[in-house]
Amino acid sequence: MKNFIGTQMIYTYANGWEYEIYIKNEDTVDYRIHSGMVGGRWVKDQKVDMVKLVEGIYKVSWTEPTGTDVCVDFMMDEGRVHGVIFFPKWVEEHPEITVCYQNDYIDLMKSSREKYETYPKHVVTHYAEITYVKNVGRDNEEIISQATYEGMTDEIRSGSFYR
Numbered sequence: 001m002k003n004f005i006g007t008q009m010i011y012t013y014a015n016g017w018e019y020e021i022y023i024k025n026e027d028t029v030d031y032r033i034h035s036g037m038v039g040g041r042w043v044k045d046q047k048v049d050m051v052k053l054v055e056g057i058y059k060v061s062w063t064e065p066t067g068t069d070v071c072v073d074f075m076m077d078e079g080r081v082h083g084v085i086f087f088p089k090w091v092e093e094h095p096e097i098t099v100c101y102q103n104d105y106i107d108l109m110k111s112s113r114e115k116y117e118t119y120p121k122h123v124v125t126h127y128a129e130i131t132y133v134k135n136v137g138r139d140n141e142e143i144i145s146q147a148t149y150e151g152m153t154d155e156i157r158s159g160s161f162y163r
């Protein structure tokens with residue numbers, strides 16, 4: 001786990017959805033969704049379960065205030081990821097409600113999950129290819145600290161984003 005903590009990654013799922021995660025510490029991630037059904041959503045301090053399955057392969061799992069459940073396997077030596085996302089029915093029907101800096105809208109996520117329908121859930125499962133990986137150290141609040149914009153991931157990959 002030592003090497004994995006502090007890792008920032010950008011990866012693109014086979015359906016084209018581009019995601020970014022920062023493994024902030026043993027039980028916390030920050031993430032930013034650059035494109036896809038809920039592109040524009042970003043989250044800090046999501047509490048997660050994290051386990052090393054075998055050398056170089058880590059599973060990160062969590063349940064969100066929206067009711068969305070996520071389980072992602074990071075295969076660091078292959079540069080690949082496998083993600084499973086269990087969306088409540090309401091997120092698939094009203095994805096725009098979840099497209100925000102979630103930390104400022106926790107009460108809206110909780111009221112929406114009661115107001116709208118949960119079932120049947122919408123399960124999305126895909127492999128992804130890692131397009132950027134860097135260990136930036138633990139507990140860094142600057143890695144994911146603003147909303148995405150067109151071109152951000154290219155800037156991160158080219159090294160021009162963080163100055």
Ligand SMILES: C=Cc1ccc(O)c(OC)c1
Binds near residue numbers: 019032070072085
């Ligand atoms: C729903 C959030 C979600 C789903 C899949 C992911 O790979 C992810 O990484 C940050 C986040």
